Amino acid sequence: MKPKLVITHRVHDEVLEMLAPHCDVIANQTSCSLSRNDTIQLAHDADALMVFMPDRVDAEFLRRCPKLKVIGAALKGYDNFDVAACTANNVWLTFVPDLLTVPTAELTIGLMVGLIRHIRASDQHIRSGYFKGWRPQFYGLGVEGSTIAIIGMGAIGQAIAKRLSGWDAKLIYTDQQPLSAEKQAALNLEFLSLDEALVQADIVIMALPLNVQTQHLINQPRLQQMQPGAFLVNPCRGSVVDEAAVLRMLNTGHLAGYASDVFEMEDWAREDRPDEIDQDLLAHTNTLFTSHIGSAVSKVRLAIEKRAAENIIRVLQNEQPLDPANQLTEKREATCST
Incomplete structure (x- = not known):
């Protein structure tokens, strides 16, 4: 069989x-x-x-x-x-x-631009029937001249940096393992500590795996470190940010906007994960969300x-897999029919 x-x-x-x-x-x-x-x-x-x-x-x-x-x-x-x-x-x-890296980076750019240029709010305004032509409204932040911090410089972080390197923005990053000087120069990047990056950035992009060290890395104190009026974009894992803290900082106006493709309720390994996305976060006008379509x-x-x-x-077929997440010392009997 x-x-x-x-x-x-x-x-x-x-x-x-x-x-x-x-x-x-x-x-x-x-x-x-x-x-x-x-x-x-x-x-x-x-x-x-x-x-x-x-x-x-x-x-x-x-x-x-x-x-x-x-x-x-x-x-x-x-x-x-x-x-x-x-x-x-x-x-x-x-x-x-490897296959998810480029599409996730592309979506990240879309979320960032959509958030800082108020595309969701402007789209809703058009559909409301109240649009009568140009008016002095929906002024946002441009990428050119902005400081963008990428938190995490693995494959996805590097793919994001590569795509932003020609946008005339200042690109800064932080990671436990800094890139070589040659790679930093090629990607037009400057390495800073996490605290320094948060203080300087107009836009913060998360590009980290979820683990014990990164869960709620961006919490209330870290959000308070960010510049008033800064934006946060999360294409990696919902739980690297504290969504409740994000909502509080949006409500105070300190955080200008939050865009995400991922949510805490998806992180099944967390016993304390929320069952759903907070309705007040979903309703906040300065948010932009996609339904985990980074690789879609x-x-x-x-x-x-x-x-x-x-x-x-x-x-x-009793062969080594191409992409193992673990290593086994004991081989199991081959079972595949060919």
């Missing part, structure tokens, strides 16, 4: 065709997420699992799915998946490290799914 693979969210038909010769595929091809219990019921005897952002795998999940050999995550940030538990249970966890480019999503599928196939 072929090994069993469960896919938790809809994928392209090409991906199902790619997997069919190797696996007995059980795929959720609806537009809805499976509940945790439904996923476990489907995967309790599965050899492989393809997961997405709304999924969470921990030790209890793995205990109830003892046959799993590989979890192929069709995503870049795998903070919702317990790497140590996967390793302890001899389960490969794989991810897709059709050809990119197909490539991400194919890469996750390739990782799964390799493990089921």
Whole structure:
């Protein structure tokens, strides 16, 4: 018999065709997420699992799915998946490290420009029926001449910097591991401490993974460090900022605007995550939100799914995956039919 693979969210038909010769595929091809219990019921005897952002795998999940050999995550940030538990249970966890970088950087630029130029408010004004032609309103901040701080200079931070390097803005950044002098010069970047960057920036862009050190890195005291009238853009993980503090600072006017593609309620690994986005934050006029569409480019999503599928196939053929998030010392018996 072929090994069993469960896919938790809809994928392209090409991906199902790619997997069919190797696996007995059980795929959720609806537009809805499976509940945790439904996923476990489907995967309790599965050899492989393809997961997405709304999924969470921990030790209890793995205990109830003892046959799993590989979890192929069709995503870049795998903070919702317990790497140590996967390793302890001899389960490969794989991810897709590179394909999401450019589309996420592109969306970040869109969120930034949309926020600082009041595009949402202006669009709503047009649709209200009150627009009678040009009026002296919706004046915003231009990119040219502004100081933009990028918090985190991994692949996404560098991709954002590359795209902003010709916009005649001052680009500053902070990271635990500064870039080489050559890279800084190529990207027109200046390295500062986090405190210095927050104090100087007109626009702050988050580009960090979520972990214990970065959760609520941007909190009330850090927001107060920012210049009055500065803007905050978050394309990485919701919980790197404290959304309640963001709302308070928006209400005082100290923070001029907040744009985000990600939200605290999505960070399933947090036991204390909120169940929903605060309605007052959603209603605030100086916000711009997108529904976690950083990688939502059709050809990119197909490539991400194919890469996750390739990782799964390799493990089921008793080969090393291309993109492991963990390392296993014990090999499991090959199960893939070819």
